[in-house]
Amino acid sequence: MAANSITAFSELCPFPGMRPYRPAEELLFTGxxxxxxxxxxxxxxxxxxxxxxxxxxxxxxxxxxxxxxxxxxxxxxxxxxxxxxxxxxxxxxxxxxxxxxxxxxxxxxxxxxxxxxxxxxxxxxxxxxxxxxxxxxxxxxxxxxxxxxxxxxxxxxxxxxxxxxxxxxxxxxxxxxxxxxxxxxxxxxxxxxxxLGGLTPRAAAEAIGQPVREATGRAVPPAVAEALVEELLTVRIVDDSGTQRARERAPAVNPLHLQAVCRWMWRTWPEGESSLSGDWPVSVDEALRDALWTAIGEVAAAFERDPVRLCSWAATRFVAPNGEAQVQPQGPAETAGLPNAVLRALSGRGVLRVLRAGDGPAYQVADRRLLEPLGQLAHRAGSLTPPVTRPADRLRAAADALADGDPARAERQARLAASAAAHDIRVQIDAHTVLGNIAFARRDLEQAQEAYRRVLVLLETQQDEAAVGVMLAAIGRLSLARGDVAAAQGLLRAAAGRLPADPFIRIELARALAEAGQRAAAVAILRSVMTAAEDDEARILHGRLMAEMSGRPA
Missing domain, CATH: 3.40.50.300 (P-loop containing nucleotide triphosphate hydrolases)
Structure with a gap:
């Protein structure tokens, strides 16, 4: 990473939190x-x-x-x-x-x-x-x-x-x-x-201190990092009365938990201090409660449920009265009273974990280190402010719903994202693209075109030539699929004008010309883009058209 990239991080938290690291964050990824x-x-x-x-x-x-x-x-x-x-x-x-x-x-x-x-x-x-x-x-x-x-x-x-x-x-x-x-x-x-397992204590301590040093020049003293790691490794089994019934040490640090703690550390860093003092208060349980509340809130918003009720349900179903973990076997459509899709979403955010056994899938708390914080959170959730659901969260929920095979939920979330960000053109572009994709998947080509055309207007305001070219190609292919060959030709020519070096738009244009009976024009375009490979798309289409023009079998 270039030096100016590191400087750019100095104004921001050097820890990604619940999202994965990105390639540009190589120097911040340690351990x-x-x-x-x-x-x-x-x-x-x-x-x-x-x-x-x-x-x-x-x-x-x-x-x-x-x-x-x-x-x-x-x-x-x-x-x-x-x-x-x-x-x-x-x-x-x-x-x-x-x-x-x-x-x-x-x-x-x-x-x-x-x-x-x-x-x-x-x-x-x-x-x-x-x-x-x-x-x-x-x-x-x-x-x-x-x-x-x-x-x-x-x-x-x-x-x-x-x-x-x-x-x-x-x-x-x-x-x-x-x-x-x-x-x-x-x-x-x-x-x-x-x-891939968790982080060793040494690697976890390194993952706490090095990103701060690389990105900001601040220092996390080894004693502070080691205290955080030790607390992350400590699992306490606490029953409903608040009595600690057992205490154990985990073999490794969960990276997701480490990120939650590091984000909390950054938020509570004393103003004006370049280094944390040895008496800086360690509050790992608070950080894990915050992370759980955020994850549960995201899932609740995605499924239009009350986060307080969902939190209480998770604690009741997966933490036994004695503080130990409870396993819930997956039902045909619901598990422990909620749709299986909700549990899959919670497992995708590190709250639950899917078990595979002889009797079929089952769910339990993702990590024993979360048992105590989840129980604590359930008692406090009613007094907490629900996490803010951003339009980006709605778009993620729409993508998750599509992956889960639930286009109706995906459509609701995409429309909510669009309405919540009426003045954010980027969100509008993404939300209406998702709506177009949903219509395309159910073969409603007219509605898909309508959504894509709305996106095209927004892209034109951004002067994004490449994105406009791709969207023109999408609308053109839909026109071709609907039998409107003339419209398809015009759209694909426009797409080729925006992306003149893209061979695959030219292939689609040749296909549209061939559909209109303009085989010679289509062949001329294909000759300019086809390769010698036998399975080359342009070569295959070129061979078919040449055969048709000569009257011989393809």
Whole structure:
């Protein structure tokens, strides 16, 4: 990272909190050097590496903050990290694939200023550079098990397994590891597993002090960092009467809990002090209660529920009267009186954890260190102010709902985001793009076009030529699908004008010309963009048109 990037952090908290680290925060990501080097080595030398662990253990942070920068320094040929759901919001109609998982994955692999090719094989071939293996990572692969994606999931895994000279890294939550191995293991000759655990006490202390020093020049004395770590490792089992029944020491520090404590430390840092004093008060339970309240509040807002009631429900169902953890087996549609989607959302935010057993999935508190803070929070929640739900939280909830196979909930959240940010053009763009994607998924092409056209007007005000080009291509493809060939031609020509170097917009334009009977014009465009590869999209279309023009079979 450049020096001016570090300076930019000096005005901000040097800890990301509940979100994962980003690639630009490499110098702030500490305590995982050995894990970063080991995962990088496995990824470079094995056909398939699976990085697994519970939600919140730091898999995404390890990938972005540790593994990717390590490989960049080695000069490895590595694609941007892919996702099968969520990720950057884009008009899905712009990506010519009927598989929703593949559409998202393809879009996360290419810059936002261009469109991806049709299939996984083509994009991987285009990314090849000489004899070096291409390193491909897909994060949060467990999302492909949500909703009704069985056929799409099998197609995706088969396409990844068929790729040549590609080393694949899949990041998966541990409760989906066995399912992933059953479906993907046979397709790869050489599979390596890496289970990510918590931070050692030494690594955790380093992760407290070094980011502050790197970003701000302030100091966290070793004694303060060690006290925070020790308190994070201390698990107290407290019953309903407030009596401590047991005390134990955890083997490692949960990174999500560490981030919660570090954010709290930053908020309470004495004004004007460059270093924390030895008598600075340690309040790990308060930090964990704050983090739990925020996570539960986000889930409550996403499902339009009362956060106080949801907090009380979580404590009652998952903390026994004696203070120990309780396990709740998952029901067919509901668990402990709430829809399973609510519990999945709580597990995704590190409040609960999914267990896989012979009788099926079950849920329990994500970490024993949360038992006491969750019980305390349930008694105090009624006096707390509900967390503020920002439009960005609504958009995240919409993405989660789509991944969960609930478009109705996704649509409600996207509309709430749009109405809550009436004067925020960026949120309006994202919210209406999501609404267009929802309509596109249910094959309501007219409504999808209407939503995308609204986004197009907003993008024009931002003078974002690349984004305008992509949106024009999406609307043009919808016009073609609706049989309005003339409109499709005009839109795709306009898209090509905004993105003249993008070959895939030109291919779509050629397709529209061919549909209108202008085969010669289509062939001329295809000749300018097709490659020698047999499966090249432009070459295939070119061959078909030439056959039609000559009257011979394609």
């Amino acid at each position: 995982r050097d050995q894990e970063s080097a080991r995962v990088s080595e496995l990824w470079r030398t094995r056909n398939l590496t699976i990085l697994y662990g519970p939600a919140g253990i730091g898999k995404t942070s390890l990938l972005h903050g540790g593994v990717m920068p390590y490989l960049w320094r080695l000069g490895a040929n590595v694609l941007p990290v892919g996702r099968v759901s969520g990720g950057p919001i884009f008009p899905e109609a712009a990506v010519p694939s009927p598989n929703s998982l593949v559409r998202t994955l393809l879009r996360t692999w290419v810059p936002e200023t261009s469109l991806p090719p049709t299939g996984i094989r083509r994009i991987l071939r285009l990314a090849e550079r000489g004899p070096k293996p291409l390193l491909v990572a897909v994060d949060q692969i467990e999302d492909m098990y949500l909703g009704d994606h069985d056929d799409e999931r099998r197609e995706l895994l088969a396409a990844l397994a068929a790729a040549r000279n590609v080393h694949l890294l899949l990041c998966v939550r541990d409760d989906r590891l066995d399912a992933l191995l059953d479906e993907a293991g046979d397709g790869f000759p050489d599979v390596a597993l890496f289970g």
